[in-house]
Amino acid sequence: MAHRWKNTLTRADATPLAAYMNRRQIMAGAMGLGLMGAAGMARAQEAEELVPSAWEDITQYNNFYEFGTGKGDPARNAHTLTTEPWTVVIDGLVDNPGDYSMEQIMDAMTFEERIYRFRCVEAWSMVIPWNGFELADLLTLAGVQEGGKYVAFETALRPDEMPGVRFPTLDWPYVEGLRMDEAMHPLTIMATGIYDKTIPNQNGAPMRLVVPWKYGFKSIKSIVRITVTEDEPPTSWNKANGREYGFYSNVNPEVDHPRWSQASERVVGGGLFSKRQPTLMFNGYEDEVASLYAGMDLRANY
Amino acid sequence: MLADRINQVARKVPTWAVYIVSLIPVPVLLYMAQTGGLGREPIGALEHKLGEIALQLVIVGLCISPLRRFAGVNLIRFRRAVGVLAFIYVLLHLLVWAVLDVQTLDRVIADVIKRPYITIGMAAFVLMVPLALTSNNMSVRWLGPVWRRLHLLTYPIAILASVHFIWLSKGFQLEPLVYLSVILGLLALRVPALVKKVAA
Numbered sequence: 001m002a003h004r005w006k007n008t009l010t011r012a013d014a015t016p017l018a019a020y021m022n023r024r025q026i027m028a029g030a031m032g033l034g035l036m037g038a039a040g041m042a043r044a045q046e047a048e049e050l051v052p053s054a055w056e057d058i059t060q061y062n063n064f065y066e067f068g069t070g071k072g073d074p075a076r077n078a079h080t081l082t083t084e085p086w087t088v089v090i091d092g093l094v095d096n097p098g099d100y101s102m103e104q105i106m107d108a109m110t111f112e113e114r115i116y117r118f119r120c121v122e123a124w125s126m127v128i129p130w131n132g133f134e135l136a137d138l139l140t141l142a143g144v145q146e147g148g149k150y151v152a153f154e155t156a157l158r159p160d161e162m163p164g165v166r167f168p169t170l171d172w173p174y175v176e177g178l179r180m181d182e183a184m185h186p187l188t189i190m191a192t193g194i195y196d197k198t199i200p201n202q203n204g205a206p207m208r209l210v211v212p213w214k215y216g217f218k219s220i221k222s223i224v225r226i227t228v229t230e231d232e233p234p235t236s237w238n239k240a241n242g243r244e245y246g247f248y249s250n251v252n253p254e255v256d257h258p259r260w261s262q263a264s265e266r267v268v269g270g271g272l273f274s275k276r277q278p279t280l281m282f283n284g285y286e287d288e289v290a291s292l293y294a295g296m297d298l299r300a301n302y
Numbered sequence: 303m304l305a306d307r308i309n310q311v312a313r314k315v316p317t318w319a320v321y322i323v324s325l326i327p328v329p330v331l332l333y334m335a336q337t338g339g340l341g342r343e344p345i346g347a348l349e350h351k352l353g354e355i356a357l358q359l360v361i362v363g364l365c366i367s368p369l370r371r372f373a374g375v376n377l378i379r380f381r382r383a384v385g386v387l388a389f390i391y392v393l394l395h396l397l398v399w400a401v402l403d404v405q406t407l408d409r410v411i412a413d414v415i416k417r418p419y420i421t422i423g424m425a426a427f428v429l430m431v432p433l434a435l436t437s438n439n440m441s442v443r444w445l446g447p448v449w450r451r452l453h454l455l456t457y458p459i460a461i462l463a464s465v466h467f468i469w470l471s472k473g474f475q476l477e478p479l480v481y482l483s484v485i486l487g488l489l490a491l492r493v494p495a496l497v498k499k500v501a502a
Contacts, residue, residue, distance in 0.1 A: 061342035069475055072341050122472075124343060169473040240473055259417050259470065261409065268343045272335050276405055 050115050053126040055195055057269040062202045063120065064221055065169050066155065066162040073164070074202035080161045081222065083206040092152070092227035095143025102206050106192065108141055109133035113196070114189055114210070119251045119283045121215035125265045130210055131193030136184045144180070144228055151183040152176075152233030153209060154225035170236050176220035177233035177247070178211065181292055187212055187285060190223075213285040215249045246302035250293070251283035255302050305374040312377055320383045327355060328394065349398045356391035357467060357481055359384055360460050364488040371497070382437050385456070389434040392427055392463075419469035426462035429455050457492075460485045 064074035067081075088105065091097040111133055119125045139151065157173035159165050165172045182188060191210045192199055199205045204221025211218050217237050227233070237245035244258050253263045264276040282289050293301070331351055335344035340351070363384040369375040400410045413420045433453055435441070442449050464482040471478050491497065 057342045065473065069471075069473070071343065071347070124346075167474075167476055169475055256416075259419055261413070266343070266345070272344050272348070272402060274345070 050117065050127050052115055052129045052195070053267070054269055058126055058128055058194055059200050059203060061124075061126075061268050063122075063216065064164075064202055064204070066157075066164045066172070066174065066222075067202065068164045069169060075200075077163055078201035078205075080163075081156070081158070081201045081205065082161060083201060083222075086206045086224075088207065088223055089225045090138075090142045090227075091225070092229050093145040093148035094139075094228050095145060096141070100142075105138065105207070109137055109190075111192075114212075116187075116210060116212040117280075117283050117285075118210075118212065118216055118219075119265060119279065121217055121245070121249070121257060121262075123257075123260060123262060123265045123279075124268050125277075125279075126268050129195055130189060130191040131196060131199075132189040132191035132210065134186055135188045135190050135209065136186065138190060138226075139183060139228070142226075142228070147230050148228035149180050150229045150232055151178050151180060152225075152227040152229050153178075153220045153223050154227075155220055156222045156224045170240050173224075174220060174236045175233065176209070176218055176235050177229075178209075178218070179232075179292075180228075182211065182289075185289065185292065187288055213250060213282040213289045215251060217245070218249050248293075248298075248301050250289075250298065250302075251279060251281070252298055252302070253279040253281060255299055303374075309374075309376050312375075312379070315380075317380060317383045320380050321387065324359070324383075324387045325390070327351075345398065345402045349395060349403055352391050352395035352398060353467070356388050356395055357463050359388035359391060360456070360463060361481070361484055361488065363388060363456065364460060364485065368488060368491045372491070386434060386437050389430050392430060396424075396427055419466055422462045422469070423466040426459045426466060429459050429462070433459075457489055460489070 060075045061071050062074040063071070064078065067074040067077040084102075086102040087099045088102070089098070090100055111131060113129055113131050115127060115129045117125060118128045135151075153176045155174035156162075157165060178188070189210050190207050191204070192207050194200070194203060199208065201222075204219075204223075207223050208221040209219045209223065218235075232247060235245070235247060237249075238247055251262070256262050262279055265279045266274055266276050280286070331340070331348055334340045335348045338344075340347035363381060366377050366381045366384070370378060404410050404413060414424050415421070433455060436445060436449060436452060445452065461482075464478065464485050467478040467481055
């Protein structure tokens with residue numbers, strides 16, 4: 001399932017949201033339409049090994065410093081975040097800049113489920129069944145102009161609703177960015193759901209980025225602004241500690257974080273005696289994304 | 303007077319009671335780790351809790367002599383127990399890190415060498431070993447004045463431990479900075495010039 005990203009569906013195939021939200025129906029539908037060949041079957045089988053983490057692990061073990069630095073803080077504190085109504089500003093080098101309401105975005109996008117590995121820079125991981133749409137579709141809707149080389153993102157900053165931002169743990173608001181080819185890559189999605197349910201606030205409601213081959217902190221949560229820029233945008237963790245958190249932040253078992261090894265990871269939910277498992281290059285998405293970095297020194301561009 | 307009342311009560315408390323009470327968190331934390339009370343990922347949480355308690359005990363230990371000097375509260379009888387307990391918690395913290403978290407000896411060694419925050423944490427532990435080993439009456443008699451000087455190692459240990467905490471925290475966080483400030487404050491009370499000022 002995780003590799004089912006070669007999107008054969010377009011907005012023209014738009015089916016009712018409920019149908020998209022059910023992975024079994026999508027599988028059945030796709031196979032019935034003959035869209036899935038032998039290769040697709042093989043991929044689906046291979047991907048069966050990805051067992052999604054428990055809902056409780058996904059929603060109760062979070063890094064979302066706007067709600068506190070403890071892993072349980074976001075689940076405890078994020079209920080105060082108002083996610084309706086929600087507006088995302090899309091600006092910069094786009095043809096159609098403006099305020100986009102969540103309803104507007106949801107109506108225009110094609111939703112599907114993506115079961116992705118999720119690897120935190122702190123060397124823990126999960127497998128998450130996201131529901132969402134490709135960022136490329138949203139950028140296409142906004143109309144990226146010729147000079148647009150990067151995409152910058154910004155998280156909501158609401159001191160009344162986010163207890164964590166009352167202390168300068170990071171330079172708020174949280175900002176992140178991608179190079180345009182990374183942003184346009186079909187693996188890169190905007191998630192609005194998990195396990196076919198509306199994404200909980202602690203996981204980045206109402207809409208967050210998911211870039212599965214990069215460390216989790218690149219996948220910015222509760223997005224209020226998307227700006228297409230010519231220059232590489234600043235990113236929060238790079239500003240806080242550039243030596244440890246580079247712009248690219250691709251999952252790479254060969255390049256250690258200065259304070260810990262990245263060669264292995266622990267799957268959250270295994271309990272007190274869980275074994276570490278080896279970390280995969282680009283978090284297991286090497287075939288799909290390695291070409292984006294051809295010719296680049298991944299030690300210098302970490 | 304309050305100090306006298308505390309001293310009276312403290313005289314009746316046996317030191318073994320301090321050990322028992324202070325070690326209660328160990329089984330409680332293990333039980334919580336097994337039953338989800340420490341969150342969805344118990345290894346890191348357990349490691350952190352044990353380290354935090356160790357640091358708190360180091361601070362309690364550093365409070366004992368200023369309490370006597372400036373407030374007349376005499377808890378010196380318990381200082382050894384507090385120190386030994388701090389060592390026990392550091393040892394447990396280290397074991398959880400090495401056995402449950404890092405899991406293999408080569409990775410433990412690599413981390414100690416390559417990661418400065420682990421190096422200083424390990425340095426703090428190594429400095430604690432001679433203190434723990436000499437925490438008995440025989441050593442005190444045998445070492446004489448050397449014992450007192452040896453146990454001044456508590457000061458660098460406290461600083462290393464709090465820097466270890468600051469260093470491992472991501473971003474600019476308040477809690478580890480509070481620990482360092484408290485420790486530096488307690489050490490400042492031992493600077494002779496300051497002692498005179500506060501006492502006067």
